[in-house]
Amino acid sequence: MTTTENPAATDTRTITLRVNGREITRTVSTRTTLADFLRDDLDLVSVHLGCEHGVCGCCTVLLDGQSVRSCLMLAVQARGHEVETVESLSADQTNLHPIQEAFAEEHALQCGFCTPAMVLRCKEIIADGRTRTDEEVRREISGILCRCTGYQNIVNAVQNASRRCASTGQEA
Amino acid sequence: MTATQDPARTTEEGPDRPAFTYIGKDRRRVEDPRLLVGRGGYIADMKLPGMLHAAILRSPVPHARIASIDVSAALEIPGVVAVFTGEDVKAHMDPCMNFGPATITQYPIAVDKVRYVGEAVAAVVAENRYIAEDGVDAIVVEYEELPVVSDPRAALEPDAPVLHEEHGSNLGYERTFEFGDITAALESADLVVEDELHWGRSAGMPMETTGAIARPGHNGVLEIYCNSLNFSYLQFLLAAALRIPSNKLKMQPVPAGGSFGSKFTAHKVPTLAGFLALRTGRPVCYLEDRLDHLMNSDHHGSDRYYKVRMGFTKDGLITGLDVDVVDDYGAYMQFGVGTHGNALSQAVGPYRFRDLRYRLRAAVTNKCQQGAYRGFGSEVHNWVLERLVEQGAAKLGIAPEEIRKRNFVLPEEFPYKIPGGNVYDSGNYPGVLEKALSMIDLEHWRKEKERLRREENRYIGIGIATTQERSVFSSTEFWFWFDEPPFPITSSPESATITIDPTGAFQLLLHCQAMWGNSPETVATTILAEEFGIEPESVNVSYADTSRALPGTGPGGSRFTVMVAGAVRGAARKLKKKLIDIAAHTLEVAPEDLELVAARVQVRGAPERSLGLPELAASAYFFALNLPPGMQSGLEESYTYDHPYTTLPSPDRSDLGVFYPIMGHACHIAVMEVDPDTGMTKFLDYVAVHDAGTVVNPKSLGGHVTGGAAQGLGSTLYEELAYDADGQFRSSTFLDYLVPTANEVPPFRIGHVETPSPYTEYGIKGGGEGGRMVTPSAVSAAIDDALREYGMHVRELPIKPADIVATVQAARAKG
Numbered sequence A: 001m002t003t004t005e006n007p008a009a010t011d012t013r014t015i016t017l018r019v020n021g022r023e024i025t026r027t028v029s030t031r032t033t034l035a036d037f038l039r040d041d042l043d044l045v046s047v048h049l050g051c052e053h054g055v056c057g058c059c060t061v062l063l064d065g066q067s068v069r070s071c072l073m074l075a076v077q078a079r080g081h082e083v084e085t086v087e088s089l090s091a092d093q094t095n096l097h098p099i100q101e102a103f104a105e106e107h108a109l110q111c112g113f114c115t116p117a118m119v120l121r122c123k124e125i126i127a128d129g130r131t132r133t134d135e136e137v138r139r140e141i142s143g144i145l146c147r148c149t150g151y152q153n154i155v156n157a158v159q160n161a162s163r164r165c166a167s168t169g170q171e172a
Numbered sequence B: 001m002t003a004t005q006d007p008a009r010t011t012e013e014g015p016d017r018p019a020f021t022y023i024g025k026d027r028r029r030v031e032d033p034r035l036l037v038g039r040g041g042y043i044a045d046m047k048l049p050g051m052l053h054a055a056i057l058r059s060p061v062p063h064a065r066i067a068s069i070d071v072s073a074a075l076e077i078p079g080v081v082a083v084f085t086g087e088d089v090k091a092h093m094d095p096c097m098n099f100g101p102a103t104i105t106q107y108p109i110a111v112d113k114v115r116y117v118g119e120a121v122a123a124v125v126a127e128n129r130y131i132a133e134d135g136v137d138a139i140v141v142e143y144e145e146l147p148v149v150s151d152p153r154a155a156l157e158p159d160a161p162v163l164h165e166e167h168g169s170n171l172g173y174e175r176t177f178e179f180g181d182i183t184a185a186l187e188s189a190d191l192v193v194e195d196e197l198h199w200g201r202s203a204g205m206p207m208e209t210t211g212a213i214a215r216p217g218h219n220g221v222l223e224i225y226c227n228s229l230n231f232s233y234l235q236f237l238l239a240a241a242l243r244i245p246s247n248k249l250k251m252q253p254v255p256a257g258g259s260f261g262s263k264f265t266a267h268k269v270p271t272l273a274g275f276l277a278l279r280t281g282r283p284v285c286y287l288e289d290r291l292d293h294l295m296n297s298d299h300h301g302s303d304r305y306y307k308v309r310m311g312f313t314k315d316g317l318i319t320g321l322d323v324d325v326v327d328d329y330g331a332y333m334q335f336g337v338g339t340h341g342n343a344l345s346q347a348v349g350p351y352r353f354r355d356l357r358y359r360l361r362a363a364v365t366n367k368c369q370q371g372a373y374r375g376f377g378s379e380v381h382n383w384v385l386e387r388l389v390e391q392g393a394a395k396l397g398i399a400p401e402e403i404r405k406r407n408f409v410l411p412e413e414f415p416y417k418i419p420g421g422n423v424y425d426s427g428n429y430p431g432v433l434e435k436a437l438s439m440i441d442l443e444h445w446r447k448e449k450e451r452l453r454r455e456e457n458r459y460i461g462i463g464i465a466t467t468q469e470r471s472v473f474s475s476t477e478f479w480f481w482f483d484e485p486p487f488p489i490t491s492s493p494e495s496a497t498i499t500i501d502p503t504g505a506f507q508l509l510l511h512c513q514a515m516w517g518n519s520p521e522t523v524a525t526t527i528l529a530e531e532f533g534i535e536p537e538s539v540n541v542s543y544a545d546t547s548r549a550l551p552g553t554g555p556g557g558s559r560f561t562v563m564v565a566g567a568v569r570g571a572a573r574k575l576k577k578k579l580i581d582i583a584a585h586t587l588e589v590a591p592e593d594l595e596l597v598a599a600r601v602q603v604r605g606a607p608e609r610s611l612g613l614p615e616l617a618a619s620a621y622f623f624a625l626n627l628p629p630g631m632q633s634g635l636e637e638s639y640t641y642d643h644p645y646t647t648l649p650s651p652d653r654s655d656l657g658v659f660y661p662i663m664g665h666a667c668h669i670a671v672m673e674v675d676p677d678t679g680m681t682k683f684l685d686y687v688a689v690h691d692a693g694t695v696v697n698p699k700s701l702g703g704h705v706t707g708g709a710a711q712g713l714g715s716t717l718y719e720e721l722a723y724d725a726d727g728q729f730r731s732s733t734f735l736d737y738l739v740p741t742a743n744e745v746p747p748f749r750i751g752h753v754e755t756p757s758p759y760t761e762y763g764i765k766g767g768g769e770g771g772r773m774v775t776p777s778a779v780s781a782a783i784d785d786a787l788r789e790y791g792m793h794v795r796e797l798p799i800k801p802a803d804i805v806a807t808v809q810a811a812r813a814k815g
């Protein structure tokens, strides 16, 4: 195999997208994944890579409000879209978003590696303001693996966050 | 020295136990805020100027001589800086650290031969990971394939192909320990239960893999940042492998996204990163990707084949246990057979029998090496014990909870020395069982089971397990296997340094790995708060690099909470004395008349005469002439806490000494439904009660119980690092290796019982390995119970739906 002339390695595109509410324009290698673009080019290191093959869900971000696995997308595919990472809730450790507060209160994290993904997924599912059974919550978070918590406290945190957001009227 | 030399007992047990302000309360963790905003400080988040990235070419074959490696095409790729092979490591470094036989050596890149699928064959260093991977794709290797050894029992046959010529056979290690008289114990039994069991290979599998960044620094110092390894404990061994003086290797602990054993002493990654940085003269980052980790981590878990016998009297009293185990260690034995020392620390479980034989053969095969996974091999022995107790109860017609009660070591018998020599410090096994039974209505479920079977043709099973949860290892367990161990280490300390700065604010320096997903900062600051009456959140915690670190061993064997509490309390005592001496001098009262309450030093009985920490700190730093004569400026104290209770094994090994005495206990009860036609299982209820002595933070201990139980469930029903008969690895992605999702893991209902340890500060016991010590036993028993009419008997983990269905179909075919 001769790879010295590998167009995949050298091809670039200039893209414009919104990330956490800000418009960003960058030139990226076409083969760069969205996850690597967010982590390496924009320093959004909350996007964690657990498998890079679409199973663990740790790299979850919201694309136009819907969760996607950013390891399975190319950065160029996000052109013209709106991307949210956990920093969009709060990047300030002393002033957390109610969902982040709910996770802390319920001890819904141990190592923290799945946490940004779980928080974003929580934001996405509670946005409809509906009351859910624990069973439903389990199904809805089952696309993200957590190796530490055994999930129960994450389920509790989603319920807690849903109550908080309902009572404060804050949009999740 | 014989074993039960009883060390000093602390005052934390019994009715005089002091009331705590912070200990024992549900508190939020101090680690959480940074993690919640995605700033965990993991190794992948770190970028150094000029940093290169490595990717590894891994062997696609299980056993082969490397005939040739052509790296020329890789080197032509723009951005590829260098490629290294086995020739390079052989020329420029010594073998990796090794606690196994000296005749089985390993390098971070295979030398001459590959011995398992996934072993490193070449490392490409490039400007970024994408280019490094291009480089990997461009390397051409010729392999001369060799016959493969996949089954560990076949590996021990005389004509089996040998992996390590220098070692001469595939028997890595063999030893039989006998305590008491097992022949007599089984002969005198009314019932002997015999079984053959297989515990399959799973692994800690944290969501974050192992990674390291190495940088050639100033003064010829090599800096390695990594999320693995026991820092000050083992750093010098890594330096030796890299052929540099240990004071020229500075290792900086980096927080990890989970370990569960997988990062314990994990040295392949930092060793390789160090080697690549030394050879290129540039900072090099090597992060395992998931495929690297699945097929080449340092720590696949235990993979054991048992032949076991247990004797019972007709009343259900256990008379003895005979264990013959072949453990599949894979191609290298980096970590020796310490995982079996672990099993021996609680070889009789919570039961009173005195006769035990334990024969171990460690087999070397064409698989990834074995190491640590939550339980460190004692969880496997727990499962074996409970499998046998379960069968004894069924055969004798005794209820599972009843047979356990009859065999339990009783609260008044502690400290209790088990066959083999380890001591159980304290416990209340009947109390834990009672607590679990009080949380679940067993009679209801037993009636429901009958009713549902009769009326709805549904199959319900109830499984009970009562197991030990040893904590706080002593390093003797790693070498008592050998009559003439090369390095019979007896230390396993932990250290802490407390600094009160000139304004009265607290810095706490820990001398171990950074956070691994456990709660070291929450635990340590809770202790500090308890001692000084400050808020835990006000303390800043950091981790020493090895150029500064005091002795420390880090998390492992559920030791950290106990050990760091001892270290912090020891340092706090020294620092409090200094504060009181300064205050006594200033207030002109005797030190005995002063006490430290809520961050102030005050006169006993006259609290209005007091000095706050900022005033005392100002004196300590800036007003030397106000200090007692001879006192040094500053407010910093360190303390190294040694293992609270360990003794040497006897020279003839008839007594292994005390090596794991801080003994926790747990009882789990699972109610499950099994579908005999699909083999699918479902939880109807699950109760988990743990006794980890004094609980520092119920919420975080509950987290360990739950998370551990979920992992236990994974090992029992889903997870398998599978190799086929040809040695091919079949679990190289997360689509093949099934980590349980929220759909599989049930809500566990948690209970705590507190039997404080008489030997540790505050009476704490370790509980970090949590539910994984118990769940496999409870779930196996529940599945057997549900399908008892079909003769279901779980003998192998993971239990696959197909195995359940096959058992049912075979029974139905027989009619």
Ligand code: FES
Pocket (backbone or CB within 6 Å): A048, A049, A050, A051, A052, A053, A054, A055, A056, A057, A058, A059, A060, A069, A070, A071, A072
């Ligand atoms: S890293 Fe994207 S799904 Fe695992």
Ligand code: FES
Pocket (backbone or CB within 6 Å): A108, A109, A110, A111, A112, A113, A114, A115, A145, A146, A147, A148, A149, B207, B257, B258, B517
């Ligand atoms: S908190 Fe560690 S993976 Fe979820």
